Amino acid sequence: MTDTTWCPDLAQFAGPKYLALAHALRDAVREGRLNEGVKLPPVRELAWRIGVTPGTVARAYTIGTDEGLLEAAVGRGTFVAARAPRLGPSQPLHIERPEPDAQGRGPVDLRSPQLPDVGQSAALAEAMVRVSTQIGSDWLEYPSLRRDKPLREALAAWLQGRVLGAFDADEIVPAHGGQSAMNLVLQCCLRGDRPIVFAEELAYPGFRHAARLNRAEMVPVAMDEHGMRADALDAACRRHGGRILFLTPEAQNPTTVRMPLARREEIVAVARAHDLQIIEDDCYSVPGGAEPSLRALAPERVWHVTSLSKSVSAGLRMGFIVTPRGMGEAGRLTAQHSFFGLARPLTDIVTDLLVSGRAAELRDRVNAVYARRLTTAVNALGRYDLSWQPGLSFLWLRLPIGWRASTFAREAEGAGVLIRSADEYALQDGHAPNAVRIAVAAGVSEERYAAALATLARLLARPPGDLPV
Structure with missing residues (x-):
């Protein structure tokens, strides 16, 4: 891999400089002036060459990475990607487990x-047997928006004990796992060609993947020992605008930080001032959490996402959203338009596990x-x-x-x-x-x-x- 002295002329492109630089990158790659494997100039060096801020170059590089034109390697730099653009993040969301050796051992x-x-294996087998006795002609039809109400009621009961504010089954949206739930929220809330979403500067890679799939630009927000800084979020909103905030207040992934109540209240105040919708990721739900969730503090704008993957079974792919007040129908319509609702075997098996107490x-x-x-x-x-x-x-x-x-x-x-x-x-x-x-x-x-x-x-x-x- 070789370095390049590439220095584009942005005057030929209209619009904001970071978009002009992104256009210049696309053209250079397509026309062969930037070949596969070439290392691009460091952010600060290219910024100095073309007379823009480092933030402008960083945003353009991010767009190129999201589109699959570029690949970023932390500590090594940014490179022109392979000719066949890859979808998804450079690191896979789902980690394949290493195969054991002949003795059943491995890393x-x-x-x-x-x-x-x-006991999940036995519990799932038992639930499948019970569900199989109830199969009728209604299994031949597409799931309707109301057919899954028993599941939504069971999921609402599952959340009893969490401080989420007032909600009921009508504000529950089932999804195919937490990642699917985050995508549904983005589909509900994002508008425009390159909407801005905010996240902690260290964040679950699935956030980046969800933003990329929805053509959104991810902007990192600085953290301290209490989680995301409210003043940094306010500054980011003033600089970039933005529509959505991703946040993990209960168990920040990867740092394990639990955000104290005072900081949660500060974040909510900033979100209200800038009219941000908040995706509250609670998939790593910690038993016994007593602090009010963001959903409890701002029920008009928080989409609380959780799942059964970390507590019962990841293979079930059961996630769900507690929507802001009055947004349940909109969330379920989005799900219906995306995948015509969850499959009947899944909804009935999960309902059985929840209602029976086995879950x-x-x-x-x-x-x-x-x-x-x-x-x-x-x-x-x-x-x-x-x-x-x-x-x-x-x-x-x-x-x-x-x-x-x-x-x-x-x-x-x-x-x-x-x-x-x-x-x-x-x-x-x-x-x-x-x-x-x-x-x-x-x-x-x-x-x-x-x-x-x-x-x-x-x-x-x-x-x-x-x-x-």
Whole structure:
């Protein structure tokens, strides 16, 4: 891969400079003046060459990356992508688990939390049998907007105990998992060719994917020890405009931060001042959370998204939205137009699990396993700069001096442990701290899980300068 001295003339393009630069990038790639694999100038260098701000170049690079023309590698730069543009983010949303060897062993995967089987397999089989006895001619028809009301009522009951403000089944929108739910909200709320959405500067990669699919531009907002800063959000709104805010106040992914009530109230005040809609991601729901949700603080503008993937079964693909007041019908219409409603087998099986109480039993058993595994992780790594929450299924480790996140992740992989670097959560040209996220692996034995954590502890104690050559 080679560097380029590419220096476009923006005078030939109308409109804002960042869009003009994005047009120039497209033309240069299509006409062969920027070839596949060429490294583009760093943001600040190109900004100096053409007389614009670094933010202008960063926004243009982001558009090019979203469109598949460019690829960004944190720490290495931005490159012209392969000729066949790729859809989706550079990092896959769904992480394929490594195949075990002939002895049933392989790398211990701590990249994404793994649910333990605490009876889900049997519970699903039993539910399927019960549902099969109720199949009638109505299964031959497309699902209607009202046919899923028993499921919505069961989902509303499932949320009892969460501080979400007043709502009922009419403000529930079922979806194919949390990611699908976020896409539905964007489809409900976004307008224009390149709408602006805001997110924490370190954020779940699925936010970027959802924004890209809806042709939205993602703008990162600075964080501190309490989560997103309200003053930074206000400044971003004044500079960029914007329509939607993605936020994870209960268990920020990846940093584990729980946003205090005062900060939640500040964020809501900014959202009201700039008329932002808020997507509140609560898929990593922490048991026992007592703070009012953003939905409770601003029920007129918060779309609360959650799912059963982290507590019952990821394979069911059951997510749902608690919409702002009066927006349930609009949300369900959007779902109907997108995929004609959820399949009857799915809605009936999930309703059975919820109404029978089996889903709640499974959730409690899963949480008990997570609690034990989390204790094991804290005991193994607690001497380091570690953040976690009771009941949460991942931890955030800020690395000691001598380690870089990418290097540590590579060394861990070489030792048979897979983890995720902070780079994977940073937005385009954003700052990635020297940290890694470690998930709770409940899909392997206690012994293998403890051994994997011990491996990480040994690596942490021996920075690269101390490693054998």
